[in-house]
Amino acid sequence: MGKSYADEQFELYFEKYSKQLEKFCAVRLEEASDFAGDCVQEAFCVFYRKLLDGEKFENPRAxxxxxxxNMMLRARKEYFKNAKHTKNLDDAENVAVYIEKEVEERIEPDDVDxxxxxxxxxxxxxxxERRLYQMKYVERKSLKDxxxxxxxxxxxxxxxxxRLRAKITNSITPVLSEFRKGGS
Structure with a gap:
């Protein structure tokens, strides 16, 4: 049992269960369903590390x-903790849309680029951070990629x-304030 065994088992069970597991997570997470893919990826990471450590599983699916x-419990806790701070932002994935909406509400559209x-x-x-932003939010790459x-x-x-989402979210207000003042 080595890396090749772990790789083989990982690929086998990822192919077999990942889609079902993501649906399970999405349903259980309800309004935090955006975290379903992350929960599945983290579960498979734990599984893979245990395989590399030589652990055998009687029931890998279970x-x-x-x-x-367990990952969903953490994700839900984090989601609700952050929900208070983000004011229903989609975790800054729609930063440009949010900025545009806020700018239109508070500033004449002709005044803002x-x-x-x-x-x-x-x-x-x-x-x-810009490279990560580009990969995650522009190119829409998965965490695995x-x-x-x-x-x-x-x-x-x-x-x-x-951390990038938090930094962007915390940066939105000053940027909007700058535009409200008529700055650059």
């Missing part, structure tokens, strides 16, 4: 469902994405 359930507002907002990000590109675990990619 282990994956239980692990995904939405692309310029987005550029100002993205200017607060460093190069690595991002983790491969950045050579990090999917869990690390999820944490970086979460």
């Amino acid at each position: 282990f994956l469902y239980q692990t995904a359930n 939405i692309d310029k507002a987005k550029d100002v907002l993205l200017s607060v990000l460093d190069d690595d 991002i983790s491969k590109i950045l050579d990090i675990t999917p869990t690390a990619a999820a944490k970086r994405t979460s």
Whole structure:
């Protein structure tokens, strides 16, 4: 039992259960269903690490469902914790749409260049954050794909994405204030 065994088992069970598991998570997460894919990825990461450690599973399906359930509990807790702070933003995935809506409500549309507002907002990000933003929110890459590109675990990619969302969300208000004042 080595890496090749772990890889083989991972691929077999990922192919067999990932779609069912994602549906299960989406239904159980209800309004936080956007986290379903993340929960499935994290469950499979735990499964894979245990396979690499030489653990054998009598019932891999049950282990994956239980692990995904644990991930869902964390995701729901995080979702509701952050829901108070984000004012129903879709976790900053629709930042441009949110900015446009806020700008239209508070400033005459002819006074604002939405692309310029987005550029100002993205200017607060460093190069690595802009690269992550591009992959996640423009190219719509999965955490699994991002983790491969950045050579990090999917869990690390999820944490970086979460920190990026928080930074963008916290940056929206000052950008809007700047435009309200008539600044650049």
